[in-house]
Amino acid sequence: MTTAPRTQKQRREEAEAALLTAAAELVDEQGVRALTLAGVGERAGYSRGLATHHFGSKQALVERLARSAQAGFVPGLEGLPPGLDRLLRLIDGYIGGLGRMGVLNRVFLKLWAESATASELTQLFRERNEAFHADLYEDLVAGIADGTIHPGVAPDETAIAVVAQLRGIGMQRLIDPSRVDTERLRTHVTELWRRGLASAPTPVRGQD
Numbered sequence: 001m002t003t004a005p006r007t008q009k010q011r012r013e014e015a016e017a018a019l020l021t022a023a024a025e026l027v028d029e030q031g032v033r034a035l036t037l038a039g040v041g042e043r044a045g046y047s048r049g050l051a052t053h054h055f056g057s058k059q060a061l062v063e064r065l066a067r068s069a070q071a072g073f074v075p076g077l078e079g080l081p082p083g084l085d086r087l088l089r090l091i092d093g094y095i096g097g098l099g100r101m102g103v104l105n106r107v108f109l110k111l112w113a114e115s116a117t118a119s120e121l122t123q124l125f126r127e128r129n130e131a132f133h134a135d136l137y138e139d140l141v142a143g144i145a146d147g148t149i150h151p152g153v154a155p156d157e158t159a160i161a162v163v164a165q166l167r168g169i170g171m172q173r174l175i176d177p178s179r180v181d182t183e184r185l186r187t188h189v190t191e192l193w194r195r196g197l198a199s200a201p202t203p204v205r206g207q208d
Contacts, residue, residue: 012054018044019051023065024107032062032114032121062111063124069108084148084197087139087162092190094166098173099182109170133159140197149197158197165189 006014022043026035037058038048055061074093080086097105112128115121136159143149169189173180 015044015046015050016054018046019054019061020065020068021103023051023061024069024103027065027107027110028103032111032118035062037061059120062121066108066111066124066128069104069111082138082142083146084139084143084194087136087143087197088190088194090136090139091162091166091193092186095169095182095186095189098170098180101173101177105170106174109167109174112167113171129163132163136162143197150199153197162193 019040023035023040026039026043035058037051037055040051040061041048044050051061055064074090074097076093077086077090080089111121112125115125137155140149140153140155140158144151144153144155169180169185173182
């Protein structure tokens, strides 16, 4: 049997996938500041100019890499209605995924950390944080509406706290993987949020 020749679209997709893989490996090894389009092309086994042809600029490549690294980190959530169950599954799945951290996961966390001081990354990760926050906010509002989350829970502040906790656990796992037992931690953290969101929040002093 003969193999059908690849289409131009297939060749382009394969080249882009190889370039993104190469970019991820270079960022993982050297950091984003050392990343160059020419270096990505060479690492992927192509010409020095192919990454420029596909992405146009280093900024565009890094943005694509960040989105690719974040997409699909917690599988199995598609089709689930927003609410407490989806929120808890996201928390559990996120921490569980950190236990299987691959290159793309490490790269996303490294880029996120660098965004605090690298101006070219700040807006991108502000947008990534907002997208994550919006998903959590939707779950919290839905849970309050259906009665599974206490009505006194503040969706905005709670979503910020969840993002901070999950990303913080990720950074700890990145820096000291032997210290973070994700299989034990995922159960503990998920149960803490289950209980905390279902019960009445502690009043803040000075408020009625």
